[in-house]
Amino acid sequence: MTLHVDIPEETLASILAKALRNRSFLIGLAITALVAAVAILSYVWTPYDVTRLVISDKTQSPSLAHWFGTDHFGRDILSMIMVGARNSIAVALVAVGIGMGVGVPLGAFAAARGGLIDEVLMRMNDLVFAFPALLSAIMITAIFGPGAINAIIAIGIFNIPVFARVARAGALAIWPREFILAARAAGKGSTLITIEHILPNIATLLLVQGTIQFALGILAEAGLSYVGLGAQPPMPSWGRMLFDAQTRMVVAPWMAIFPGMAIVVTVLGLNLLGDGIADILDPKSRRQR
Amino acid sequence: MTAYLLKRLIIALATLVLASMVVFAVLEIIPGDPARLMLGLNASADQVEVLRNQMGLNAPLAIRYLHWAGGLLSLDFGRSYTYSVPVIDLVRERIVVSLPLALIALALSTIIAIPVGLYSASRRGRAGDAIAMGVTQFGVAVPNFWFALMLIYLFAVWLRLVPAGGFPGWSAGVWPALKSLLLPAVALALPQAAILARVARSALIEVLNEDYIRTARAKGLPYRAVLWRHALRNAMIPVLTILGLQFAFLLAGTIIIENVFYLPGLGRLVFQAITQRDLIVVESVVMLLVAAVIAVNLLVDLSYAVVDPRLRSRQ
Numbered sequence: 001m002t003l004h005v006d007i008p009e010e011t012l013a014s015i016l017a018k019a020l021r022n023r024s025f026l027i028g029l030a031i032t033a034l035v036a037a038v039a040i041l042s043y044v045w046t047p048y049d050v051t052r053l054v055i056s057d058k059t060q061s062p063s064l065a066h067w068f069g070t071d072h073f074g075r076d077i078l079s080m081i082m083v084g085a086r087n088s089i090a091v092a093l094v095a096v097g098i099g100m101g102v103g104v105p106l107g108a109f110a111a112a113r114g115g116l117i118d119e120v121l122m123r124m125n126d127l128v129f130a131f132p133a134l135l136s137a138i139m140i141t142a143i144f145g146p147g148a149i150n151a152i153i154a155i156g157i158f159n160i161p162v163f164a165r166v167a168r169a170g171a172l173a174i175w176p177r178e179f180i181l182a183a184r185a186a187g188k189g190s191t192l193i194t195i196e197h198i199l200p201n202i203a204t205l206l207l208v209q210g211t212i213q214f215a216l217g218i219l220a221e222a223g224l225s226y227v228g229l230g231a232q233p234p235m236p237s238w239g240r241m242l243f244d245a246q247t248r249m250v251v252a253p254w255m256a257i258f259p260g261m262a263i264v265v266t267v268l269g270l271n272l273l274g275d276g277i278a279d280i281l282d283p284k285s286r287r288q289r
Numbered sequence: 290m291t292a293y294l295l296k297r298l299i300i301a302l303a304t305l306v307l308a309s310m311v312v313f314a315v316l317e318i319i320p321g322d323p324a325r326l327m328l329g330l331n332a333s334a335d336q337v338e339v340l341r342n343q344m345g346l347n348a349p350l351a352i353r354y355l356h357w358a359g360g361l362l363s364l365d366f367g368r369s370y371t372y373s374v375p376v377i378d379l380v381r382e383r384i385v386v387s388l389p390l391a392l393i394a395l396a397l398s399t400i401i402a403i404p405v406g407l408y409s410a411s412r413r414g415r416a417g418d419a420i421a422m423g424v425t426q427f428g429v430a431v432p433n434f435w436f437a438l439m440l441i442y443l444f445a446v447w448l449r450l451v452p453a454g455g456f457p458g459w460s461a462g463v464w465p466a467l468k469s470l471l472l473p474a475v476a477l478a479l480p481q482a483a484i485l486a487r488v489a490r491s492a493l494i495e496v497l498n499e500d501y502i503r504t505a506r507a508k509g510l511p512y513r514a515v516l517w518r519h520a521l522r523n524a525m526i527p528v529l530t531i532l533g534l535q536f537a538f539l540l541a542g543t544i545i546i547e548n549v550f551y552l553p554g555l556g557r558l559v560f561q562a563i564t565q566r567d568l569i570v571v572e573s574v575v576m577l578l579v580a581a582v583i584a585v586n587l588l589v590d591l592s593y594a595v596v597d598p599r600l601r602s603r604q
Contacts, residue, residue, distance in 0.1 A: 130579045131311075132537040132540065135579065222432050223541070226548075249441060249446060256435070256439070260431075264427070264435075268426065271429060271430060
């Protein structure tokens with residue numbers, strides 16, 4: 001099986017060289033790696049146990065013992081942010097997986113078939129687009145009650161049309177190319193052509209969109225947890241921490257400042273990474289939002 | 290032109306009908322009997338049965354859907370299970386908070402984003418552009434409800450310039466009401482403006498490379514006139530597209546932000562309804578918001594034709 005990947009005269013070495021010169025890629029990669037490392041580290045070590053409530057230590061301001069201070073139950077904010085990173089990453093990652101897993105085949109299929117099937121699939125997309133993740137989450141919660149799974153499903157459903165559109169648009173641009181004609185002449189069917197030639201050529205687009213949706217997923221998860229539609233206590237989540245902080249802004253502003261900064265830094269890192277990848281692999285590609 | 294408008298209109302209506310079916314189906318699979326919920330645990334099976342007949346719950350599925358959808362068209366959403374008042378009355382009370390908030394935020398974000406986009410695009414690659422894009426890169430990453438908390442801390446707790454939350458009602462006067470919507474609107478608008486400014490910049494940069502821009506400059510038009518009259522107008526299509534897509538996020542944001550500021554809007558209504566399991570209210574608000582998203586995207590489609598004369602003449 002020969003794959004025709006349409007990156008002319010680019011070797012792995014030259015891509016790597018470009019990557020090392022790309023500032024947004026490097027900063028984004030560093031931040032993303034740091035967040036991932038912190039989440040993994042939280043499985044084996046956190047400064048304090050996030051499940052232990054030490055009421056005598058409640059709402060302490062940041063100090064050497066508690067870098068980011070403590071919350072209203074005396075839990076260490078830094079430890080909670082570390083554990084909360086797992087939840088954010090897991091929800092956003094699975095939601096991207098759902099979006100890609102369903103959306104990309106749909107989009108590629110629509111592009112390959114065209115005509116009525118294309119039209120029907122795209123209208124289904126319009127339908128899903130009319131339900132922002134928050135509305136889906138509200139409906140899912142109304143049926144099943146709140147929980148982290150709701151957030152994953154709601155954000156995942158919202159990701160499906162996004163990836164379907166990107167995959168379809170990307171595939172439609174590849175289909176008229178000569179090497180596709182050659183593959184057709186060689187007797188390959190549209191499914192085989194899609195797998196062997198179309199998908200490798202739209203992989204860059206999908207990767208860039210993946211980082212964007214990952215970042216949006218982290219923001220959406222925080223919002224859902226904040227209004228109580230996402231992760232439930234005692235599982236620490238960044239959105240939930242901000243909810244707890246809200247009524248204590250006057251006495252313990254650090255309870256709000258640090259979890260929020262964790263969200264900003266993570267999303268910023270992912271956005272920079274996405275920008276960087278787009279620049280390196282295809283300078284012409286523009287990010288879609 | 291007419292064909293284009295007609296097609297968009299039909300698509301929007303079809304989407305609306307399908308969306309109403311989805312929402313209705315969700316209402317159907319929810320466990321629990323609304324009649325039993327309204328009557329309480331002590332009601333006898335006969336009483337529940339009588340109410341079920343009254344509420345039309347024993348009719349076939351298709352009839353119930355048509356009844357419900359027909360009700361929506363005449364703005365009859367049914368009665369709230371917990372308050373026993375028509376849902377439309379609850380919605381009417383709350384929408385006078387949510388709608389102005391969303392519109393002010395939309396206007397604010399556009400007013401901020403377009404000049405920033407123009408500024409950055411016209412100074413591409415220079416220090417001003419780099420700073421503006423750095424700030425917007427941050428803005429895109431900021432969750433609006435956290436930004437709202439920070440604004441409350443700064444302007445309400447520290448500086449005591451505005452109330453930290455609550456809504457006096459429009460009857461208290463336009464200015465006090467607007468004042469309490471100011472901070473929420475800013476919290477919603479700035480992160481949106483960051484995204485919009487980035488889109489406007491890249492759309493403008495593409496347009497500024499076109500030949501007709503050089504022609505306009507060559508015939509002696511001042512740069513500012515070229516930018517506003519020629520470049521911005523041609524860059525409007527991507528900007529409008531994002532504006533339409535952002536509206537869905539803006540509505541979602543409004544619902545969340547209302548909870549930060551304790552504003553008695555649709556967002557508060559829907560979360561109260563969830564905890565009280567007042568599902569008909571939940572469904573009604575969701576349906577209303579979905580309809581709003583579809584309507585705005587239809588408006589965006591139609592505005593393409595206004596902005597782009599090429600689309601108008603095309604058959």
